[in-house]
Amino acid sequence: xxxxxxxxxxxxxxxxxxxxxxxxxxxxxxxxxxxxxxxxxxxxxxxxxxxxxxxxxxxxxxxxxxxxxxxxxxxxxxxxxxxxxxxxxxxxxxxxxxxxxxxxxxxxxxxxxxxxxxxxxxxxxxxxxxxxxxxxxxxxxxxxxxxxxxxxxxxxxxxxxxxxxxxxxxxxxxxxxxxxxxxxxxxxxxxxxxxxxxxxxxxxxxxxxxxxxxxxxxxxxxxxxxxxxxxxxxxxxxxxxxxxxxxxxxxxxxxxxxxxxxxxxxxxxxxxxxxxxxxxxxxxxxxxxxxxxxxxxxxxxxxxxxxxxxxxxxxxxxxx
Amino acid sequence: xxxxxxxxxxxxxxxxxxxxxxxxxxxxxxxxxxxxxxxxxxxxxxxxxxxxxxxxxxxxxxxxxxxxxxxxxxxxxxxxxxxxxxxxxxxxxxxxxxxxxxxxxxxxxxxxxxxxxxxxxxxxxxxxxxxxxxxxxxxxxxxxxxxxxxxxxxxxxxxxxxxxxxxxxxxxxxxxxxxxxxxxxxxxxxxxxxxxxxxxxxxxxxxxxxxxxxxxxxxxxxxxxxxxxxxxxxxxxxxxxxxxxxxxxxxxxxxxxxxxxxxxxxxxxxxxxxxxxxxxxxxxxxxxxxxxxxxxxxxxxxxxxxxxxxxxxxxxxxxx
Numbered sequence: 001x002x003x004x005x006x007x008x009x010x011x012x013x014x015x016x017x018x019x020x021x022x023x024x025x026x027x028x029x030x031x032x033x034x035x036x037x038x039x040x041x042x043x044x045x046x047x048x049x050x051x052x053x054x055x056x057x058x059x060x061x062x063x064x065x066x067x068x069x070x071x072x073x074x075x076x077x078x079x080x081x082x083x084x085x086x087x088x089x090x091x092x093x094x095x096x097x098x099x100x101x102x103x104x105x106x107x108x109x110x111x112x113x114x115x116x117x118x119x120x121x122x123x124x125x126x127x128x129x130x131x132x133x134x135x136x137x138x139x140x141x142x143x144x145x146x147x148x149x150x151x152x153x154x155x156x157x158x159x160x161x162x163x164x165x166x167x168x169x170x171x172x173x174x175x176x177x178x179x180x181x182x183x184x185x186x187x188x189x190x191x192x193x194x195x196x197x198x199x200x201x202x203x204x205x206x207x208x209x210x211x212x213x214x215x216x217x218x219x220x221x222x223x224x225x226x227x228x229x230x231x232x233x234x235x236x237x238x239x240x241x242x243x244x245x246x247x248x249x250x251x252x253x254x255x256x257x258x259x260x261x262x263x264x265x266x267x268x269x270x271x272x273x274x275x276x277x278x279x280x281x282x283x284x285x286x287x288x289x290x291x292x293x294x295x296x297x298x299x300x301x302x303x304x305x306x307x308x309x310x311x312x313x314x315x316x317x318x319x320x
Numbered sequence: 321x322x323x324x325x326x327x328x329x330x331x332x333x334x335x336x337x338x339x340x341x342x343x344x345x346x347x348x349x350x351x352x353x354x355x356x357x358x359x360x361x362x363x364x365x366x367x368x369x370x371x372x373x374x375x376x377x378x379x380x381x382x383x384x385x386x387x388x389x390x391x392x393x394x395x396x397x398x399x400x401x402x403x404x405x406x407x408x409x410x411x412x413x414x415x416x417x418x419x420x421x422x423x424x425x426x427x428x429x430x431x432x433x434x435x436x437x438x439x440x441x442x443x444x445x446x447x448x449x450x451x452x453x454x455x456x457x458x459x460x461x462x463x464x465x466x467x468x469x470x471x472x473x474x475x476x477x478x479x480x481x482x483x484x485x486x487x488x489x490x491x492x493x494x495x496x497x498x499x500x501x502x503x504x505x506x507x508x509x510x511x512x513x514x515x516x517x518x519x520x521x522x523x524x525x526x527x528x529x530x531x532x533x534x535x536x537x538x539x540x541x542x543x544x545x546x547x548x549x550x551x552x553x554x555x556x557x558x559x560x561x562x563x564x565x566x567x568x569x570x571x572x573x574x575x576x577x578x579x580x581x582x583x584x585x586x587x588x589x590x591x592x593x594x595x596x597x598x599x600x601x602x603x604x605x606x607x608x609x610x611x612x613x614x615x616x617x618x619x620x621x622x623x624x625x626x627x628x629x630x631x632x633x634x635x636x637x638x639x640x
Contacts, residue, residue: 269593296358299353301353301587305350
């Protein structure tokens with residue numbers, strides 16, 4: 001039986017196996033994803049982003065508990081920096097989620113930020129699709145809110161929550177500005193710390209500067225203290241309010257369509273490169289190019305031009 | 321006269337113009353880069369990375385001053401998160417470097433972390449090549465040490481300095497572990513803060529855990545206080561010691577070759593996608609695919625398969 005059929009039948013080990021195959025870039029994995037795709041499009045995708053030290057993982061842990069109380073199955077994709085010493089994702093934060101480890105209604109997958117041939121956003125999209133097909137009603141994507149990839153990833157979410165904390169310093173606050181536009185809800189965590197109210201007021205003031213039209217969603221700023229489970233229910237209520245807004249305004253359908261287009265483009269980029277790079281490795285052109293570049297008889301720009309001409313000779317388009 | 325010839329003649333405005341053209345993805349820019357390429361390969365590329373709040377920009381400012389005293393021309397590529405409110409790179413940190421603004425021997429370029437079609441590392445590589453061709457003896461790349469792109473970027477440097485500060489909290493220290501393997505020199509900045517010696521000792525202890533062979537470079541840990549210009553000369557001396565090590569061991573040549581190969585691969589990926597995506601936009605296939613996906617009659621995985629089959633029909637390779 002195919003992995004896809006086993007996954008649809010509820011086999012968690014098959015799901016973990018397919019995620020590994022996707023990581024390893026197996027061609028067979030794409031065929032499985034085709035089979036799963038008709039069973040996707042039902043999960044609610046919740047993005048959680050914020051700087052290191054904001055307490056995101058503790059907050060995600062509390063969110064899982066709330067959704068489990070409401071009988072929703074929850075998938076989590078946690079995107080971590082890697083450590084060469086631990087040999088993989090840093091597990092410190094993940095361990096805090098372990099109280100859900102024995103719950104078959106919770107499926108947690110850590111993705112390293114490095115080594116994704118097709119890009120991290122493509123890998124994340126695939127894992128979200130697998131969890132969606134598994135019947136997870138809620139899929140939470142947790143990322144560090146810094147870097148192009150990370151921001152692109154939370155753009156795939158239906159609702160994005162931006163977490164901040166009091167007193168992280170100016171530079172981190174500046175970085176936070178980069179994610180202001182993508183937040184549907186802002187949470188100041190560690191609200192027992194000095195300066196929490198001021199951070200919340202400053203965020204609210206920055207949000208008021210945004211140009212809005214009547215009917216636009218107005219992001220709120222909430223205070224939480226995840227480690228003591230304070231403010232979590234209110235946060236989930238606001239997430240649910242945003243979700244209803246997305247459904248009623250038709251925006252949810254639009255986000256789903258954009259996500260499909262994005263996945264198509266990411267996958268096209270990856271497969272085109274794999275096809276052509278595989279080709280020039282097999283026929284020895286790549287080795288020749290490396291030698292010519294080393295001898296400085298050619299350069300990367302000329303070499304790429306040459307490969308494209310060879311590859312698309314005779315049927316290049318007007319856009320070239 | 322071409323931009324490339326004007327740049328080689330010392331025209332700074334032509335350099336800025338080419339960097340904008342590269343950002344905008346103009347085809348003409350690739351032709352200019354071909355002309356410049358034979359004039360590259362001379363600059364020493366110094367990567368400076370570390371978490372937000374580590375004082376990287378102040379440190380870079382002091383480094384510029386030291387290299388200028390030594391009559392080296394200095395280029396800086398600063399990679400910043402973007403803000404939707406400021407409409408570009410956040411300028412706070414950049415302003416601190418302004419004391420060099422009137423110095424024609426210093427050229428600073430900020431790159432936003434988003435909106436780089438071919439990827440941030442490709443854009444950074446192009447800007448470094450332009451600065452190299454301009455005759456900058458030292459090119460400093462400054463990045464936030466979080467995220468896949470950022471780590472890939474400092475991997476292009478000849479010498480990489482990892483900056484940390486005392487007391488940033490566990491999560492940030494964990495992320496720092498991800499850059500331990502890429503550091504040739506570790507600097508604990510803001511050394512007047514409590515805990516600086518402890519941070520330095522912990523770093524040294526982690527570095528000692530690394531497996532090394534005789535003749536391998538042994539990264540040191542230094543203390544600096546960039547805002548008071550303390551420890552900067554010692555830092556530059558250690559950077560220069562590493563640079564000599566690279567030259568004497570032959571590693572510098574290897575790093576240069578790897579950088580060319582990386583640039584070739586990044587550019588190939590970008591141009592292949594631009595070519596094929598342009599094609600399916602012009603001939604209407606992209607619009608059809610979006611409609612089919614929206615109606616859920618196809619999926620991203622099947623659509624990509626179809627495009628590849630159409631594109632490479634008749635000459636697919638054994639690797640497919």
